[in-house]
Amino acid sequence: MTNTFAHRPAMLVSLLVLACCAGPVPARAQGRDAQRHNEEPTKANPAPAEAGTLRYGTDLEGGLPYMFEDWRSPGRLIGFEVEVIEAIAQEIGRKPVMVQNDWDKLIPGLSRDLYDMATEGQEITPEHEEAVLFSVPYCVTGLQLCVRKNEFLINTVADCRGKVVGTLKESSAFHLLNLLGVADIRAYPTEVNGFDDLINGRLDAVLFDAPVALYYGGPRPEVKFIKPEISRIAYGFAFSKEKKELLDQVNAVLMKMRQNGELRRILERWNLWNQATANEFQDFGASATEPVMYDEWVKHIQPKSGLEQRVKRYIGFLPLLGKGALLTLEVSILAMLLAVALGFLLATLRVYAPFPLGILATVYIEVVRGTPVLIQLFFIFYGLPALGIRFSPFWAGVVGLGLNYAAYEAENYRAGFLAVPHSQMEAALGLAMTRGQAIRHVIAPQAFRVVLPPVTNDFISLLKDSSLVSVITMVELTKTYSMLATTYYDYFGTGILVAAMYLLIGLPFVRLARWTERRLAIAQPQQRR
Numbered sequence: 001m002t003n004t005f006a007h008r009p010a011m012l013v014s015l016l017v018l019a020c021c022a023g024p025v026p027a028r029a030q031g032r033d034a035q036r037h038n039e040e041p042t043k044a045n046p047a048p049a050e051a052g053t054l055r056y057g058t059d060l061e062g063g064l065p066y067m068f069e070d071w072r073s074p075g076r077l078i079g080f081e082v083e084v085i086e087a088i089a090q091e092i093g094r095k096p097v098m099v100q101n102d103w104d105k106l107i108p109g110l111s112r113d114l115y116d117m118a119t120e121g122q123e124i125t126p127e128h129e130e131a132v133l134f135s136v137p138y139c140v141t142g143l144q145l146c147v148r149k150n151e152f153l154i155n156t157v158a159d160c161r162g163k164v165v166g167t168l169k170e171s172s173a174f175h176l177l178n179l180l181g182v183a184d185i186r187a188y189p190t191e192v193n194g195f196d197d198l199i200n201g202r203l204d205a206v207l208f209d210a211p212v213a214l215y216y217g218g219p220r221p222e223v224k225f226i227k228p229e230i231s232r233i234a235y236g237f238a239f240s241k242e243k244k245e246l247l248d249q250v251n252a253v254l255m256k257m258r259q260n261g262e263l264r265r266i267l268e269r270w271n272l273w274n275q276a277t278a279n280e281f282q283d284f285g286a287s288a289t290e291p292v293m294y295d296e297w298v299k300h301i302q303p304k305s306g307l308e309q310r311v312k313r314y315i316g317f318l319p320l321l322g323k324g325a326l327l328t329l330e331v332s333i334l335a336m337l338l339a340v341a342l343g344f345l346l347a348t349l350r351v352y353a354p355f356p357l358g359i360l361a362t363v364y365i366e367v368v369r370g371t372p373v374l375i376q377l378f379f380i381f382y383g384l385p386a387l388g389i390r391f392s393p394f395w396a397g398v399v400g401l402g403l404n405y406a407a408y409e410a411e412n413y414r415a416g417f418l419a420v421p422h423s424q425m426e427a428a429l430g431l432a433m434t435r436g437q438a439i440r441h442v443i444a445p446q447a448f449r450v451v452l453p454p455v456t457n458d459f460i461s462l463l464k465d466s467s468l469v470s471v472i473t474m475v476e477l478t479k480t481y482s483m484l485a486t487t488y489y490d491y492f493g494t495g496i497l498v499a500a501m502y503l504l505i506g507l508p509f510v511r512l513a514r515w516t517e518r519r520l521a522i523a524q525p526q527q528r529r
Helices: 002-021 025-029 080-092 126-131 172-179 191-199 210-216 244-260 262-269 275-281 292-300 307-352 355-369 373-387 393-419 422-430 435-472 477-488 492-520
Strands: 053-058 095-100 139-148 164-168 184-188 205-209 223-235
Touching: 053 080, 080 095, 080 244, 080 262, 139 172, 139 191, 139 210, 139 275, 164 172, 164 191, 172 184, 172 205, 172 223, 184 191, 191 205, 191 210, 191 223, 191 477, 205 210, 205 223, 210 223, 210 292, 244 262, 262 275, 262 292, 307 355, 307 393, 307 435, 307 477, 307 492, 355 393, 373 393, 373 435, 393 435, 422 435, 435 477, 435 492, 477 492
Parallel strands: 053 095, 164 184, 164 205
Antiparallel strands: 139 205, 139 223
16 A cells, blocks of 8 residues: 555646646637637537527538638638528628538427528428428529449439439438439438549449539539439528528518529529529529639639648648647547546446445446447437437537446446455555545555556547537537538548647647556556657
């Protein structure tokens, strides 16, 4: 016991250092509102409903041409829907606030009151209209079938039978392919991945909304469009059925924009005006607006062949990646502190508590370890509100990851407790310590030295698993990478940059753990540092 007490100050110093790393978190955590669409898209978290704001949900990953980051002004959003929303917000006297969410969860997010309306090409269908309310259409389009330029056997969508076809999951295109009997359908979360696989020969064809195909496939010389467009798709903003008054206001503005030509000018700027929309608006006049935004986009995404140009692009990514990295670090540190504290309690109950409490701790550990952390995050964020328990996305991520990793930390600590000879407890009790004092002052410090390596390893794992919080509307480092990579078609260079950032985030904690191990070691054998 002498050696244990001698090294206990070093253990306490290490724990204080870990706690101090989370020092600046609370101030930031208290103000995690969704950003305005002109400000810091990587902080996109649901803002509380406030008078004077218009919260809209969207997914910036694969958001072309609806809304995406302005390459000329990082941190600012552009897109044809952004311009429409700006006009609506100005007309009704509100300030637009963007809320990030995965595309297939945008409509479910309305019932969670994450935002006032769902955007980004929401298709007005009978199935959707049973669940939510829709505005009048602001754009009408169709589905575009695309193949490789050297493909001549696929000339209609019916020719896709027996072929491998990619499309967006939970979309009209996916259901159409199912109805046509296409057996091998690859569903993608973002369209750019579908076009990448088409070019690389993994797919025979892709079927996406025409605006998406125009921006993701049009600039690529390897892609060929099969004309004409298929089906009819009307885009509208989606509202929960409790937002009828707001829907009426938005409809009034959209009708005014359709009548005065403002909506047509926006669509023409983005090269999205077509015959179907003209029929919907009953506007058959000659075009008077050049597709300047589409032309600028095509010019911008031309391959950057020079090293200097690529380096400048990656340097431009750093502010957004830095914000994502900071959020990742905050979530990881707070979740790990929760996991360590709760894990220690669970292990203590399992090893030293009376039988009923030990059984409860065991049940918790086995249930949590036996279910996916992704399911647990969904349950905490989307399920608990049904019981009146609501967490913000940030704290849902911290609680979800913390509760999950607590089960693993409990097993680490249990192994540490069992590694301490039973005679240590007997000696402590013989010195007139209570059982709690013996655990706190004698057993736990020795167990800590044993479990430090696996706890450090779990923190690195948690740091990487923090990417899962993107499913509950948070934009951390991995989600930022996905948004940048899909926007610029660059998974390779951007991926190396993000991997390096994860490595740099984790290294200080690895070094801290090794320093603590050396300080706590009874003997210090020669080892490579």
